[in-house]
Amino acid sequence: MSVPAKAFTQWLHSVAPGTSTAAVSRLSGIKRSTLAQQLVRGKVAVVTVVSISRAFDIDAVAALSGFDKYYDLASGLLPPTEAELVSQISDVDLLREIVARNAIVDPPEPAGKHILTPMPHKTSVRSWIDAIDVPGLRHTISRDLQMAPQNLSAQLSANRLAPEVAVQVARIAGVGLTGGLVVTGVLTPKEGGWPEDARGKALRALGDTDLVTLAAARLDALGKALRRTDQDNEQTNALWENLG
Known part of the structure; x- marks a missing residue:
């Protein structure tokens, strides 16, 4: 979910040298307080890296590939099946x-x-x-x-x-x-x-045939999820009724 703050800071300096944290936040649409909290915790969210990459017109996949957890992301870029x-x-x-x-x-x-x-x-x-x-x-x-x-x-x-x-x-x-x-x-x-x-x-x-079969499977899964939700609601209502 995150990349190390130290590695992020080094990356940020390389892509936006001399740019203040306030300017980075403004350009990327990330709240300054949010970015500051992530840096203090030592973990910067992946979506933060992506948002900043977009703001500075940097390829997001290439940017993420610079971090250890995602080292092979760019080389593993393949068309979807x-x-x-x-x-x-x-x-x-x-x-x-x-x-x-x-x-x-x-x-x-x-x-x-x-x-x-x-x-x-x-x-x-x-x-x-x-x-x-x-x-x-x-x-x-x-x-x-x-x-x-x-x-x-x-x-x-x-x-x-x-x-x-x-x-x-x-x-x-x-x-x-x-x-x-x-x-x-x-x-x-x-x-x-x-x-x-x-x-x-x-x-x-x-x-x-494949279209209808797929739609039927999706609707069946949706029906099961709705039934579970209904059961959970019924149990919650029963609990409240028992508590008076």
Whole structure:
């Protein structure tokens, strides 16, 4: 989630020599107090590095590659797989595509032509993990990063993944190392090397059967999540009622 403050300071001096902290904060849109707190704690957030890179027109992937945790990020920059691209098409967009393909007369929108929901969507992270899943992936992540399985599950349920975890997942799965940073919103698709309209092309390439099957699986997962939420709410309400 962070890079060492000492390494960050050295990097900042190299890319913006003589620029004050106040000026860096103003140009990057980061609160001065936020940057100061990160420096004091000795850990600077990855999103801070990315924001400053954008402000000074520096390649964000190259910038992150200068830090030990992300040393191979630039060299591991690969185009996303078809499965990764499809995973980043939202549930709503899948349903809109089904409607467009099956409209008998005057479809609301031509099939494959509507503007897709921006990334990341509501289940981007879990969908990406499912798309790149290799045997034992979750176990390997837990072992390599010393992360309890329930903590990984909690991050996926919250649609987030710490940057270093996202990159390590990509390393294990053998896909482009920027993919996890793209699906979590740390990098834009363009910054992460995802071709323009790649998701749209992947959607149009899906056969009708695959499209409907994928949409059904997504809706089933959504239904399960909503049922869990309803159960949690019922338990909470029952607890309050018992407490009087």
